[in-house]
Amino acid sequence: PPNLQMMEEDLGLKRVNCRAKGGSPGFKVAILGAAGGIGQPLTMLMKMNPLVSVLHLYDVVNTPGVTSDVSHMDTSAVVRGFLGQQQLEDALTGMDLVIIPAGVPRKPGMTRDDLFNINAGIVKTLCEAIAKSCPKAIVNIISNPVNSTVPIAAEVFKKAGVFDPNRVLGVTMLDVVRANTFVAEVLGLDPREVDVPVVGGHAGVTILPLLSQVKPPCSFTQKEIDYLTDRIQNGGTEVVEAKAGAGSATLSMAYAAVKFADACLRALRGDAAVVYCAYVASEVTELPFFASKVRLGRNGVEEIYPLGPLNEYERAGLEKAKKELASSIQKGIAFVRK
Numbered sequence: 001p002p003n004l005q006m007m008e009e010d011l012g013l014k015r016v017n018c019r020a021k022g023g024s025p026g027f028k029v030a031i032l033g034a035a036g037g038i039g040q041p042l043t044m045l046m047k048m049n050p051l052v053s054v055l056h057l058y059d060v061v062n063t064p065g066v067t068s069d070v071s072h073m074d075t076s077a078v079v080r081g082f083l084g085q086q087q088l089e090d091a092l093t094g095m096d097l098v099i100i101p102a103g104v105p106r107k108p109g110m111t112r113d114d115l116f117n118i119n120a121g122i123v124k125t126l127c128e129a130i131a132k133s134c135p136k137a138i139v140n141i142i143s144n145p146v147n148s149t150v151p152i153a154a155e156v157f158k159k160a161g162v163f164d165p166n167r168v169l170g171v172t173m174l175d176v177v178r179a180n181t182f183v184a185e186v187l188g189l190d191p192r193e194v195d196v197p198v199v200g201g202h203a204g205v206t207i208l209p210l211l212s213q214v215k216p217p218c219s220f221t222q223k224e225i226d227y228l229t230d231r232i233q234n235g236g237t238e239v240v241e242a243k244a245g246a247g248s249a250t251l252s253m254a255y256a257a258v259k260f261a262d263a264c265l266r267a268l269r270g271d272a273a274v275v276y277c278a279y280v281a282s283e284v285t286e287l288p289f290f291a292s293k294v295r296l297g298r299n300g301v302e303e304i305y306p307l308g309p310l311n312e313y314e315r316a317g318l319e320k321a322k323k324e325l326a327s328s329i330q331k332g333i334a335f336v337r338k
């Protein structure tokens, strides 16, 4: 009923104002694709994040249900739902951070690149709307193939005259989360104590774990290196096969997405030394996009770290990764320029 809706809007406004007066740094976050397999747990975890004051949920289906459900959680973020393209502009206006898990997932036998034909258009449309409604927002891109969707986003923003390379980030956090987990298993450590840099991109051989740079410092046998590299590069496929047609990683992805989004928000708040791997516009190699460790700050990416010393195995892996990455990047750029 309209009066109930007005009351809820009024209440929402009061809660946002109340937080603003309290001086806590609340950020406005939109999730595009919020009703999906990743979108729903991501929504729940972002509703639990104390740095979020307003949470906008956008999808082309089912947002009213997800919004109603999650809005009953007694955490401070005010949740609003937006359904269909005619509400996209309202979903985006005023946002500090936009997270994009919209698009189709893989089924067994598919590569991430097989998703290009559907997801490229979805990401392009969503980024056109971001360029119009919140061009200063930090954008976290999850939709696959990430190696191409990030170049697509960059091209869309360039076309609109609003491209800021520091604000467009491809989320490769799941590769790091997996690498930390698998390496910790081999070393017999708690995964929270382990930090594995994973560079390159987010598909097969472009996922390059730098096992020579693991913290805490350790050494592996060649057998362990082969096992770990293969498992980290094919972690996504492992889940796709286990789900047997019902989609790809959603829960671990939502966890990784929130870990990364929280890092972006802490950096926006002004925290120092927020360093994570992400796939960004980069000069670390000759390619225009590359994943490596970046330092996040109030303006998004504030520093991109070099790869550091690589051993022979990693140098060979880097060459393979660059070859595939180059064509995925070119495919994304050509899609928007065509």
Ligand code: NAD
Pocket: 032, 033, 034, 035, 036, 037, 038, 039, 058, 059, 060, 061, 101, 102, 103, 104, 105, 106, 115, 119, 122, 125, 126, 141, 142, 143, 144, 145, 146, 171, 172, 173, 174, 175, 202, 247, 248, 249, 250, 253
């Ligand atoms: P899903 O099908 O469960 O959910 C996708 C959601 O996107 C659906 O709710 C759908 O309605 C919505 N959607 C479709 N078109 C849209 C549009 N134009 N605007 C807004 N929303 C739209 O899929 P999922 O399992 O959540 O995966 C989503 C994407 O994330 C896939 O492309 C998948 O490959 C990718 N993914 C990436 C990573 C990563 O590490 N970067 C990890 C896992 C999955």
Ligand code: LMR
Pocket: 105, 106, 112, 144, 174, 235, 236, 237, 239, 240, 248, 249
């Ligand atoms: C993943 O790494 O789990 C995602 O990219 C989804 C997929 O298709 O593997």
